[in-house]
Amino acid sequence: MQIRYLFLFFLWISHTSQSQDIAWEIAGIVYDEAGKALPSAAVYINNTSIGASTDRSGKFHITVPARYKKVELIASFVGYKPEVKHLLAAPGRTANVVFKLDINNVIREVVITGKRDKHWKRKWRIFQTGLLGDSPLARQCRIVNPESITLNLDEQTGRVTAISNQPVLIENLALGYRVSFQMSKFESDGKKTFLSGYKFFENALLEDPDKKKKQIRNRDTAFKDSFRNFLVSLTRKNLDSYGFEMFTMKMTREFYLTKIPLEREVASGNFVPVSADSICVFDKDKGHFILHSKYPLIVFQRKHYSSTSVFSDYPFKYSQIVLPNQYCTFTENGWLIAPNGITIHDAWASEGFAELLPIDYLPPESDTVIPSIALIQHSGKVKWDAPAETKLPNVEIQQTILDKEGLLQADFKLDTALVTPDYVVSINETDRSGSIFDLLKRIPGLRVTYNERSNEYRVHFVENNANISADSNFDNTVALLLDNVFYSGASTVVPMLNSINVSDLKSISAVRYGSSAGFGSRGGNGTLIVQTKK
Numbered sequence: 345m346q347i348r349y350l351f352l353f354f355l356w357i358s359h360t361s362q363s364q365d366i367a368w369e370i371a372g373i374v375y376d377e378a379g380k381a382l383p384s385a386a387v388y389i390n391n392t393s394i395g396a397s398t399d400r401s402g403k404f405h406i407t408v409p410a411r412y413k414k415v416e417l418i419a420s421f422v423g424y425k426p427e428v429k430h431l432l433a434a435p436g437r438t439a440n441v442v443f444k445l446d447i448n449n450v451i452r453e454v455v456i457t458g459k460r461d462k463h464w465k466r467k468w469r470i471f472q473t474g475l476l477g478d479s480p481l482a483r484q485c486r487i488v489n490p491e492s493i494t495l496n497l498d499e500q501t502g503r504v505t506a507i508s509n510q511p512v513l514i515e516n517l518a519l520g521y522r523v524s525f526q527m528s529k530f531e532s533d534g535k536k537t538f539l540s541g542y543k544f545f546e547n548a549l550l551e552d553p554d555k556k557k558k559q560i561r562n563r564d565t566a567f568k569d570s571f572r573n574f575l576v577s578l579t580r581k582n583l584d585s586y587g588f589e590m591f592t593m594k595m596t597r598e599f600y601l602t603k604i605p606l607e608r609e610v611a612s613g614n615f616v617p618v619s620a621d622s623i624c625v626f627d628k629d630k631g632h633f634i635l636h637s638k639y640p641l642i643v644f645q646r647k648h649y650s651s652t653s654v655f656s657d658y659p660f661k662y663s664q665i666v667l668p669n670q671y672c673t674f675t676e677n678g679w680l681i682a683p684n685g686i687t688i689h690d691a692w693a694s695e696g697f698a699e700l701l702p703i704d705y706l707p708p709e710s711d712t713v714i715p716s717i718a719l720i721q722h723s724g725k726v727k728w729d730a731p732a733e734t735k736l737p738n739v740e741i742q743q744t745i746l747d748k749e750g751l752l753q754a755d756f757k758l759d760t761a762l763v764t765p766d767y768v769v770s771i772n773e774t775d776r777s778g779s780i781f782d783l784l785k786r787i788p789g790l791r792v793t794y795n796e797r798s799n800e801y802r803v804h805f806v807e808n809n810a811n812i813s814a815d816s817n818f819d820n821t822v823a824l825l826l827d828n829v830f831y832s833g834a835s836t837v838v839p840m841l842n843s844i845n846v847s848d849l850k851s852i853s854a855v856r857y858g859s860s861a862g863f864g865s866r867g868g869n870g871t872l873i874v875q876t877k878k
Contacts, residue, residue, distance in 0.1 A: 372441035474532035477696025572678035765853030
């Protein structure tokens with residue numbers, strides 16, 4: 345009898361496991377306010393590349409991967425207000441949905457009265473930068489339908505607001521996506537941007553094999569460097585593998601007039617190191633994670649050098665996260681559910697749609713099937729309760745604030761290069777669209793190779809005696825003098841080089857025999873001298 349019960353138990357477990365892995369279906373129809381079917385309406389899961397268009401009779405059908413237990417389904421059609429429905433997974437069954445869209449009269453009235461004026465270029469520049477970001481990838485993005493967007497400028501505050509009578513279409517050649525953004529709110533003064541809306545990603549990788557590989561690499565890099573990956577790393581307790589390091593700031597300083605040592609801030613107790621466990625918990629009941637902190641957080645990306653860092657002993661990119669209501673919630677794959685007024689400053693605040701990836705994007709090294717959230721390592725019952733006085737603002741809850749100016753500002757000068765180079769690279773305007781590794785290939789005797797499997801570069805001189813070794817693990821990577829700070833070793837030099845934008849370069853040169861130039865034994869493999877614009 346016990347064997348029979350045991351068999352039935354395992355049978356039940358097997359059935360439950362299989363049901364959790366079954367994709368589920370959504371089917372339905374989209375009508376207008378008069379009850380007439382709408383063909384070619386867009387129906388999609390918000391922030392993903394999962395969607396469909398309605399057929400001639402207004403019907404649609406979508407297959408949803410098993411891992412999505414709860415979705416936000418959007419129906420959209422030009423000239424109509426989008427409608428949103430929240431659905432729970434129905435494994436083995438089809439969820440039937442009916443949408444009825446209303447005409448968007450308010451937008452029509454604004455479009456009729458809105459015209460281009462003398463401030464148009466200024467307004468468009470603020471809008472475009474606020475939406476796409478100002479990273480190098482943003483230069484490879486294009487807003488396809490600018491004529492649908494109406495911009496207004498408050499001359500007293502310098503704030504630009506935007507509305508559109510149809511989804512804003514963005515072509516991202518850097519990442520290989522076409523994005524449809526149903527914009528519900530946009531405000532920006534050029535430094536601080538407020539935005540919210542619904543997004544659908546359409547895969548648009550180029551057919552050319554080399555260009556396609558570059559787009560895939562860009563996707564991988566954009567994900568690894570993103571705020572979203574930081575949140576994912578919090579949930580999996582692997583911050584170190586991506587070079588993230590966190591501190592809380594008890595006191596924020598509006599301006600630093602010169603470089604300061606991070607060590608001093610830590611010693612004074614102003615900056616306090618924090619672990620993932622102390623600021624991130626999982627709520628099993630609601631199925632999402634909570635990021636919480638009484639103080640602002642500063643997150644360093646130790647794999648990315650920054651010449652503008654205000655910290656003399658920590659020249660890395662950093663971002664600041666301010667939680668005015670002490671917490672926000674997000675999914676296991678790093679997507680904010682309730683931003684709750686969160687403000688992001690500095691490096692991550694420069695990101696926009698140029699770096700944005702859909703929720704269903706999986707990095708190349710990820711498993712094809714991501715485990716259910718309940719199986720994530722270290723997940724557990726939430727032990728942190730929201731303060732009783734915390735109230736979620738109606739408007740701010742669904743929007744993220746990006747503040748490019750940041751809380752910490754630097755104004756300083758560095759000395760000029762200390763050595764005379766053997767070779768100087770000429771940088772032309774046409775080089776701005778390439779990478780720094782393309783420029784390094786021009787240096788005689790310097791070998792620059794790329795390993796597609798590991799997604800890593802190697803940079804070394806081929807004729808230096810110091811590079812000759814019987815040890816296969818010998819590191820012959822050139823040293824790097826970046827803005828007068830010396831670095832050596834592949835694990836440091838290559839990520840530093842990879843983080844430099846060509847548009848930020850002032851000069852590149854090389855000292856072939858580093859030891860003779862006064863760099864000591866660490867310069868024995870040769871030294872690259874890089875100066876960035878201040």
